[in-house]
Amino acid sequence: MTGESRTLEDFRTEVRQWCRTNIPVDWRRAQTGVSDREFVEFQQSWFQRLRADGFAVPHWPKEYGGGMSSAEQVVLYQELAAHDAPRLVLAFVSIHHAAATLLAAGTDEQRRRHLPAILDGEIWCQGFSEPGAGSDLAALATTARRGPDGYVVNGQKLWASGAQYAEWCLLLARTDPDAPARQGISYFLLDMRSPGVEVRPIRQATGESHFCEIFLDDVVIATDRLVGRENTGWQVAQRTLGAERGMTMLELAERLGNGGFGRLVESCPLDDPVVLDRLAALEIELTGLRALCADFVAGAAPGPADASIVKLYYSELLQRMTDFGTEMAGLAAHTELRKPLSSGWESGAWMLDFLGSWEWTIPGGTSEIQRTIIGERGLGLPREPRGK
Amino acid sequence: MNSNHTDDLAELHAEVAAVARELLADSAPRWATIARAGWPGLEVSAAFDGADAGFAEVAVILTEIGRAAASGPYPAVAALGVGALNHVVPTPDRDRLLRETAAGAVVPIVALAGEGMGEKRFRIENSPRGPLLRGAAEFVLDVPDAGRLLVPAVDPAGEVVLVDLDPRARGLLVTERPVLDATRSFGDIVAEDVSPESLWHFEDGYRCDAVGRLRDRAAVAVACDSLGLSRAMLDATVAHVAVREQFGRAIGSFQAVKHACADMLVQVTVAGKLVDAAVRAVTASGADASTSASMAKSYACATAVDIAGKAMQLHGGMGYTWESGIHVYLKRAALNRSLFGSPAQHRARLARRYSVQAPRRRGA
Numbered sequence: 011m012t013g014e015s016r017t018l019e020d021f022r023t024e025v026r027q028w029c030r031t032n033i034p035v036d037w038r039r040a041q042t043g044v045s046d047r048e049f050v051e052f053q054q055s056w057f058q059r060l061r062a063d064g065f066a067v068p069h070w071p072k073e074y075g076g077g078m079s080s081a082e083q084v085v086l087y088q089e090l091a092a093h094d095a096p097r098l099v100l101a102f103v104s105i106h107h108a109a110a111t112l113l114a115a116g117t118d119e120q121r122r123r124h125l126p127a128i129l130d131g132e133i134w135c136q137g138f139s140e141p142g143a144g145s146d147l148a149a150l151a152t153t154a155r156r157g158p159d160g161y162v163v164n165g166q167k168l169w170a171s172g173a174q175y176a177e178w179c180l181l182l183a184r185t186d187p188d189a190p191a192r193q194g195i196s197y198f199l200l201d202m203r204s205p206g207v208e209v210r211p212i213r214q215a216t217g218e219s220h221f222c223e224i225f226l227d228d229v230v231i232a233t234d235r236l237v238g239r240e241n242t243g244w245q246v247a248q249r250t251l252g253a254e255r256g257m258t259m260l261e262l263a264e265r266l267g268n269g270g271f272g273r274l275v276e277s278c279p280l281d282d283p284v285v286l287d288r289l290a291a292l293e294i295e296l297t298g299l300r301a302l303c304a305d306f307v308a309g310a311a312p313g314p315a316d317a318s319i320v321k322l323y324y325s326e327l328l329q330r331m332t333d334f335g336t337e338m339a340g341l342a343a344h345t346e347l348r349k350p351l352s353s354g355w356e357s358g359a360w361m362l363d364f365l366g367s368w369e370w371t372i373p374g375g376t377s378e379i380q381r382t383i384i385g386e387r388g389l390g391l392p393r394e395p396r397g398k
Numbered sequence: 399m400n401s402n403h404t405d406d407l408a409e410l411h412a413e414v415a416a417v418a419r420e421l422l423a424d425s426a427p428r429w430a431t432i433a434r435a436g437w438p439g440l441e442v443s444a445a446f447d448g449a450d451a452g453f454a455e456v457a458v459i460l461t462e463i464g465r466a467a468a469s470g471p472y473p474a475v476a477a478l479g480v481g482a483l484n485h486v487v488p489t490p491d492r493d494r495l496l497r498e499t500a501a502g503a504v505v506p507i508v509a510l511a512g513e514g515m516g517e518k519r520f521r522i523e524n525s526p527r528g529p530l531l532r533g534a535a536e537f538v539l540d541v542p543d544a545g546r547l548l549v550p551a552v553d554p555a556g557e558v559v560l561v562d563l564d565p566r567a568r569g570l571l572v573t574e575r576p577v578l579d580a581t582r583s584f585g586d587i588v589a590e591d592v593s594p595e596s597l598w599h600f601e602d603g604y605r606c607d608a609v610g611r612l613r614d615r616a617a618v619a620v621a622c623d624s625l626g627l628s629r630a631m632l633d634a635t636v637a638h639v640a641v642r643e644q645f646g647r648a649i650g651s652f653q654a655v656k657h658a659c660a661d662m663l664v665q666v667t668v669a670g671k672l673v674d675a676a677v678r679a680v681t682a683s684g685a686d687a688s689t690s691a692s693m694a695k696s697y698a699c700a701t702a703v704d705i706a707g708k709a710m711q712l713h714g715g716m717g718y719t720w721e722s723g724i725h726v727y728l729k730r731a732a733l734n735r736s737l738f739g740s741p742a743q744h745r746a747r748l749a750r751r752y753s754v755q756a757p758r759r760r761g762a
């Protein structure tokens with residue numbers, strides 16, 4: 011036991027040292043209002059710097075360049091957060107969603123093809139949502155029909171984050187229109203350079219364009235790019251989506267608790283007892299969130315609603331905090347016209363950070379959907395009535 | 399006030415609101431259009447070609463402007479410019495400016511700092527060259543549009559007077575302050591030894607607390623704006639959730655969504671009551687005007703942020719897009735919350751009354 015804890019402490023010292031020498035100073039300013047190309051270049055170079063010392067994909071299996079224990083990952087993310095390191099926003103879908111999908115359900119060939127490429131910087135996006143299928147993902151209408159060269163895909167995807175930079179897309183499409191909604195869906199790896207793929211960025215509330223529409227017009231996907239068996243896409247999506255959340259949430263919670271709370275304290279008049287009371291209340295909430303996340307990643311058998319509890323609590327706390335920051339900063343909060351790309355949505359450009367908090371309460375299952383899941387799966391309450 | 403009169407007023411206000419809504423539906427009506435509608439002169443007496451109406455009618459327009467998230471200097475002119483000009487002792491210069499304001503020919507902007515509850519920031523000092531104005535104010539609403547600048551300043555006798563200036567006067571520096579809320583404009587003012595063109599005294603009732611009175615009008619004007627934008631967000635959300643289907647049902651039939659909308663309605667309704675009361679109190683210039691203004695400002699502006707935020711949430715991904723326009727309302731609501739006194743500052747002002755009352759109660 012003592013041996014193990016010393017190892018962890020050594021590791022912490024090592025990561026701390028690494029952070030001191032490797033985190034680019036002033037990186038936040040270097041990413042403010044820069045061109046798309048500069049943003050991509052910076053993110054790629056940061057990814058490679060982490061990779062060089064084995065910190066980019068600690069959650070992957072050892073043979074692919076990962077292999078860190080959960081406890082070590084906790085230490086790694088705590089230290090990255092404490093040292094205000096940049097986040098891997100661009101590689102997010104690749105190293106989490108894509109990797110988890112391939113590891114859980116991909117073929118050997120798919121893993122060999124993509125996991126090393128992701129380490130070399132291959133960028134992925136997630137094409138799940140559609141105009142008619144958001145909260146009700148199973149209602150998706152994009153079709154994939156077998157043709158002579160593979161599947162022929164037609165339809166429209168919406169809100170795909172980072173699709174303008176992506177080389178590959180995790181795509182859900184309907185392969186059996188007659189099956190019940192969840193049973194007729196398949197999971198594909200789509201090469202974004204395929205003929206018939208058109209990407210249009212959508213401008214979001216903060217003024218940036220991080221998510222996109224993807225139009226698919228007779229796009230051919232070879233059969234060896236099907237993940238899992240035909241019509242099992244729903245299960246693949248469920249299993250792989252849940253897998254990635256824990257450590258990510260821990261990282262975000264640590265960032266919010268460190269830099270985020272620090273910036274909030276800086277924005278507040280500390281001679282007002284009411285403000286002090288609210289700050290202390292937020293610190294308590296943050297401490298609770300960090301404990302929640304630490305337990306969640308350490309938990310051998312997470313409860314059926316734990317992921318939802320963490321997601322809901324994080325996103326709404328983030329919203330309350332950035333709202334309070336906006337209020338405290340007064341009119342000055344409104345003069346930051348460009349969002350400095352922050353490490354965890356706590357850049358101190360409070361109004362933009364506050365707007366950005368809806369990037370957490372809407373995607374990945376809205377707060378309303380999370381509450382329903384917590385009620386039904388966590389408490390066993392009767393299911394909400396649904397149409398059809 | 400008998401009930402017939404109240405009904406007539408309600409009817410009149412509904413009519414004014416309907417006309418305003420129509421005019422504002424046309425995206426960003428120009429100042430000329432607003433002037434032609436007679437809005438700048440609503441609260442100006444007929445003697446100066448105004449409509450002889452009151453702050454209550456102005457409040458109806460201000461609420462509709464919030465509903466449309468309309469840009470332009472009308473709120474600053476109506477709440478502050480006309481408010482100040484109506485309450486100074488008449489002089490020929492003042493009368494001319496008031497007449498031009500009512501006609502929409504000139505945009506008078508009052509130099510009140512946008513942040514806080516209003517310290518006095520300008521003063522007049524006597525010098526061999528005559529009286530000179532000095533001071534600075536940040537976040538002055540709509541000052542980039544100013545045709546005339548009206549600066550409340552403390553004169554050597556300690557009285558607050560109103561200085562009338564050309565915004566391009568020598569020694570005066572006006573710099574724009576761009577904000578995220580693209581529907582609003584602000585500027586910072588620095589005055590270094592500016593010679594006033596005219597210098598007006600406030601009339602008796604206003605004299606002892608002219609800046610406070612103007613700030614109350616400003617606070618209520620912003621409360622009206624937030625009330626209007628809250629109503630717009632509620633309407634848009636209800637319309638959306640009634641037709642958007644997920645899981646084979648209109649999302650408005652899910653209890654989570656229904657309850658969120660219901661809460662919005664409750665908040666909007668209460669905000670409406672507080673704003674109405676504040677408008678009445680400011681119109682009557684009673685002793686309770688500040689209290690009502692603070693209640694309306696803090697409640698309507700705080701809840702407007704919650705309501706616009708819920709609207710964004712209930713529109714799903716669509717609500718987070720630039721195109722949906724909900725961000726325009728959320729930005730304006732959050733800015734309104736900080737403008738002319740934050741909710742916390744207004745609540746603190748309300749709470750100061752308790753310690754005045756407390757000893758009396760203890761004595762009883």
Ligand SMILES: Cc1cc2nc3c(=O)[nH]c(=O)nc-3n(C[C@H](O)[C@H](O)[C@H](O)COP(=O)(O)OP(=O)(O)OC[C@H]3O[C@@H](n4cnc5c(N)ncnc54)[C@H](O)[C@@H]3O)c2cc1C
Nearest residue numbers: 138139144145169170171373374376378652711712714715
């Ligand atoms: C910034 C951002 C990034 C995103 N990135 C991606 C991405 O990379 N890839 C991808 O595939 N998708 C992505 N999404 C899409 C996201 O997952 C959906 O927006 C989300 O699931 C909500 O779906 P919707 O937008 O259709 O809203 P809707 O489903 O129409 O929901 C509208 C409102 O109704 C409520 N509601 C709906 N159903 C119920 C119910 N049963 N009970 C109670 N309330 C309900 C919702 O909570 C919400 O408030 C992103 C979205 C955003 C905002």
